[in-house]
Amino acid sequence: MAAKKRVAIRDHSAEANLFARRTFITFIGVLVLSLILFSNVYDLEVNSYQKYQTRSNSNRIKLLPVAPNRGLIYDRNGVLLADNKPVYSLEVIPEQVDDIKASLKELSQLLDISQEKQNKLLKALKSKRRFKPIELHSRLSDQQVSLFSVNQHKFPGFFIDARLKRYYPFADLTTHSLGYVARINRRDSIKLEEQGIADNYAATRNIGKLGLERYYQDILHGTIGHQEVEINNQGRVIRTLDFTPPVPGKDLTLTLDIELQMIAKRALSGKRGAVVAIDPRDGGVLAMYSNPSFDGNLFVHGISSKKYKKLLDPKSNKPLLNRTVQGYPPASTIKPLLALTGLNEGIITPETEIYDPGFYQLPGIETKRRDWKKWGHGKVNLTKSLEQSCNVYYYDLAYKLGITRISKMMEKFGFGELTGIDIHEESRAIMPSVEWKRGRYNQNWYTGETLSVGIGQSFWTVTPLQLSQAISILVNKGEIKVPHLLKATTEVVTDTANNNQQTTIVTDYQVDEKPPIVLKDKNNWDIVLDGLHNTVQKVGATGYSAFKGSKYDAAGKTGSAQTANLAQDEKYDATKVQENKRDNAMFIAFAPYESPEIVVAVAIENVAKGGGGANAAPVARQIMDQYFGDREIISQDKNKHPLHDNVYHQDISQSANKNSGNQ
Amino acid sequence: MRSTGHDQQKQRTLWQRMHIDLPLLAGILVLMTLGLFVVYSAGGQESAMLIRHAKRVGVALFVMFIVAQIPPLSYRKWAVPVFVLGLLLLTAVLLFGHVGKGAQRWLDLGFTKFQPSEIMKLVVPIMIAWYVSQYDLPTKISKIIIAFILVLLPTLLIARQPDLGTSLLIASSGIFVIFLAGASWKLIGTCAALASAFAPILWMFLMKPYQKQRVLTFLNPEQDPLGSGYHIIQSKIAIGSGGIQGKGWLQGTQSQLEFLPERHTDFIFAVFSEEFGLVGVGLLLTVYLAIVMRGLWIAVNAQHAFTKLLAGSLTLTFFVYVFVNIGMVSGLLPVVGVPLPLVSYGGTSMVTLMAGFGMLMAISTHRRFHA
Incomplete structure (x- = not known):
């Protein structure tokens, strides 16, 4: 057989030696390359450890600002004039929604959201920061909250945010002195930036625009808190690592009766x-x-142009004045x-x-x-x-x-x-x-x-x-x-060193x-x-x-x-x-x-x-x-004041109508 | 040597009768076990994925066992027809292939999808080893040229798919045979010079835009940290933040919080180093080196030129997997799709690799009866 013959004349030991030499050379190569791999990983994990650990942490750890609760305002006898009430708003992170227009349409049908609000949102979409939620509806009714909660799985990216919003129980009775808070606008932001206190407002949405709410904005606002959270690559919060609670604003007691x-x-x-x-x-x-x-409450949630026009109407006798x-x-x-x-x-x-x-x-x-x-x-x-x-x-x-x-x-x-x-x-x-x-x-x-x-x-x-x-x-x-x-400011100081004991400090107005x-x-x-x-x-x-x-x-x-x-x-x-x-x-x-x-x-x-x-x-x-x-008007319990109750439970829009009807 | 062989022959163990090379199997099992742990961590601790991976591991071990039973010299009979069939299938893939992830790699046979390039990973070294071993070593230049052409044909067909990773592995499997067969250093030097001259041509005319992008990204990943550089940056962060000891199994934040892409497949090494640190990496490399050493030992001790060359090529190609994968994940090499052998999730390549190990075992255990 030809093959056998050829094998016979081959120098097997020479071939084996050649092969062994070559194998040895490749093995040296393998060792060198392995060493390169290892030293590269060594460089990453030992020499650059600090750098990459920092980057790994900044990947996963985000500092979320937590807004402080605004200070309350009382009259001279302790009747509450400016309250913070929980309000449910519907928000959306557009990046997490596949088809924002379709979702919006479906959701608007479900919750009966006006075309005006939808258009406003679509407009807001164009000028926003990535992965920042924007507000679709600022005040959901209890019914809307439950309707949405049941259907939430159908609307990824949409969620309900509960926050405290200002409420003036006496409505128009106190507006000219108390003023009101409203959404921080571009001009406010610039001003906060100039004053160097923009950081303190990172989580704050409303700011005093008129009256005492404006004059004592700094005192009422408080100090921002921070929540350190771990997030995943979608920006979803996985767990809370640390929490620095915000310091609520000081309460004001007025000389007003x-x-x-x-x-x-x-x-x-x-x-x-x-x-x-x-x-x-x-x-x-x-x-x-x-x-x-x-009614200052109208401005807290953003007044509709129709209602604002009505306030400007000469027939309304200049209520803003x-x-x-x-x-x-x-x-x-x-x-x-x-x-x-x-x-x-x-x-x-x-x-x-x-x-x-x-x-x-x-x-x-x-x-x-x-x-x-x-x-x-x-x-x-x-x-x-x-x-x-x-x-x-x-x-x-x-x-x-x-x-x-x-x-x-x-x-x-x-x-x-x-x-x-x-x-x-x-x-x-x-x-x-x-x-x-x-x-x-x-x-x-x-x-x-x-x-x-x-x-x-x-x-x-x-x-x-x-x-x-x-x-x-x-x-x-x-x-x-x-x-x-x-008349006085009231502040509750929490002593973290002493078992979180809280002391109330009342400072009289000088x-x-x-x-x-x-x-x-x-x-x-x-x-x-x-x-x-x-x-x-x-x-x-x-x-x-x-x-x-x-x-x-x-x-x-x-x-x-x-x-x-x-x-x-x-x-x-x-x-x-x-x-x-x-x-x-x-x-x-x-x-x-x-x-x-x-x-x-x-x-x-x-x-x-x-x-x-x-x-x-x-x-x-x-x-x-x-x-x-x-x-x-005499009552011992200021919170169950006859007139107080009357005004307190009135629907905000009704009281506005009644007010203009009086004229 | 002969006397040792004689002793072994005398006391043929159960393992040898089953054609299992125990040291090799031990190394493989260590890697597969590590793989199961890391896949479980990288896959978001999802047991369904772990079970799928375990099944594939089982299938791969079975394939290895079957292949190990075939006498290695009998491969030679099949070398030419299977090689030709492989080339035809690769051509068919280019013409009628199934498109997946932007590349045509799969051939739909109706009952199953089939990736001819995987078969070629084994067929090419067999073919070249068969061709070269017919002639005296060191191989003559004319034979080397033919051997080169035989390597180049499947490499280019696969590169056209495009599948840079596989074509790289196939090219190296052939080239290792040529090198081990004793190609002269002068020729190797000339080829290296030609290759570097060829690189600009490759860049200008042959590389697809996405391949060029990978190279550019490799050169400067921070240029586009959220886009093309994202993979490699996140991968380096994962490895670097592991430190010496690692963050611990299931504790890697880069992988658990999904900052790391492709974490259970090509980038599984980053998950491993994040969770097990430099210590783990050292151990892993040691196991890989041990397997390579055993493979080369089998090659050196093989009794026929064909089996020597085949065993050497299979072993070295295995190392190429390791080097390219770890190199790309840790930022030494551009990103090409090569899994971490025996650890990464993904069935096809593991089955091919284990078939290769089956051949190594066959070479190691069948030699006595062919001398």
Whole structure:
């Protein structure tokens, strides 16, 4: 056989040796390559261990921010004004949904979600961070929550998120002072970034936009917590590794008395106007209500454009406007302060008398300025000038004082300035002066305008808050306590070192004081205060009828302002001309006369007939009656307050409707 | 040597009568056992997957046992017809093959799907060993050229599928035969020079975009960490974070939390090193080396040129599996689809490998009766 023959001549041992050599060489190669593999793994697992361990951890460990609970807000008696209620929102992580449009359509049918919301979501899809959930529905009803929960398996990527959202149980009653929170928008984010506190807001969705919620945002917000979780490659949380709890925001206790707010709302019902009540002893604001108001809850969940349009509708009487910090001509309510200025400057004494024939003429000028009483008040001294609100007396006084002395003194009482109250919406209003007019209109000051200033008209506007503050300064005989809504903050401190023991720390608000007004003669304070006392207590005086029979000793001053000036910022509306031309009713009061505890300022726009005495004074009377214990609303358990319950259980939209229906 | 053989012949054990090489089997069983543990961990501790893997292990062991019973020199009779049939099947795959994972590798026979390239992993070394062993060693240059062509045909057909990993394994199985048969160093040097000259041509004209991408990714995986570089970065993180001791069985976060892709198949080495650390890797490499050493020992002691060459080639190809897989998973080599032999989940390649080990055992145990 050929093969056998060939094998025979082959040198087997040489071939075996060759093969063995080659095998040995390959084995050396195998050893070298194995060593390379091993040293490479050694490099990874020993030399670069730290680096890869860090990367492995950053793969799997995520720090999830946990939002702190917002501080609650209580009235001075512990009635809850701003609550946090659990709200269920429907969210979606679009990356986890195969066909977002189809899922959305199906889900919307199941839960009855409006087309508007669907479109909003689709729009939001375009500008979002990867794997960040976006909100489809902000407030699911209990029924929607259960419907979704049953069908959740059909909608991967969609989930329900429960979180606390602000709720204002008294709705429109507190909005102008409390304000509201709403979704953090781009501008808020930029601001937080600039302040360097954006990290603290990583999990926070809402921020104070108005009122106290805005002013005390930092205190109410608290400090963010963190949850360290392990996640898989889908970003799904597998387990929690560590948890640093957030520190809740501090609770606020206000100086406001919700019962006085209720009285104010009732007293102003059907009117446009504002009430401010201050405790002159410490500047605490007892009541601050502007009518009509609106429900801040609407903004917490994002107001619909339809509802927002309704708030802007002229027929709704500008509910968004906070009339407590809006300028009104003060009219005769500032006469006591002008009298005080006259006394201090030595232009008048309590005995100084003028003769009022029913009009006033500047020397050498034909034009007559009429008193409100056609036939005049006859002989008028200071007390009578206040009791009867005699215009001629003050034309004369203003003429003699001149605008500069008036505005200098009035600025000390805070007119034309911010009072410094703890909300940002305050207006300075206008304290006219020669410089002001030049700056504003580039015109000279006319003496005739000084006369108008003498009766609280012309350019002069004051906010009800400024007015109440000025009267507080008056009753405090020059001491200035900056008005404020905050009474105390409450904070619960958890001592982690000591078995998580919790201690409640209450910090009282430190009242701010400004340098007092010092008169040349201290007795002048009493002279003017006595005049105001007579105005309310003397039979036939302008404030008498409103406080007849009250159980406390009140003092006050009426005012009726022509509204020509107010019309500046209002559009001409033919159907409303008649009403807009009507006078504004003003009133200021304080009680008890000997040691005042409450100062009230009332402004009511365009009253049908009568002045401040007939329209505004009764509002102040009701507030004071309530304050001094003729309480119509009395309850021991503040949480089961009769009116409180009433408002608390109202549907939010209903209360808004009711509010506008009142107008 | 002869006397030792004589002693062995005298005391033929039960294992030898069953044509089982015990040291080889021991190494294989150690790897398979490790494989079962790692597949269970990498597969998300899913028992169904573990059972499927165990079944395949059983089938593979059975195939090895059957193959071991066939006298190795009888392969020579089948070498040519099976090789030709293999080439025809590879051509058929290219023409009518079933597309899976972007490549045509499967031939649908109606009752089963069949991957001809797997068969070629065994047929090519048999064919080349048969061809080369007919002539005197060292092989003459003209025969070497023919042998080269015989290697190149199936390699290119498989590379066209495209299946870079398998074509690489098949090419090396043939080339090992040529090398072991004593190709001159001058020729080897020339070929190496030609190959490096050929590389740019390969890059420009023959490589598919996805293959080029793999090479680019290999050169700089951080360039596209979430895209093409993701596999290799996550794999290196898994290995590196294992440290010396490893995170412990079932404790590997990269694999358990699914950051690591292909974790129970091609990237199972990353799972292993993450959970068992450098210590585990050292042990694993030692077992692989032991198997290679035993395989080469069998080759050196084989009594016929054909069986020597075949045994050497099978053993070295086995090592190529190990080197390419670990090399790519730990970032030394570009990613090509090569499993970690006897550990990775996946039936076909394990059955082929075990058939190869069956041949090694046959060579080791049948030699007495052919001398």
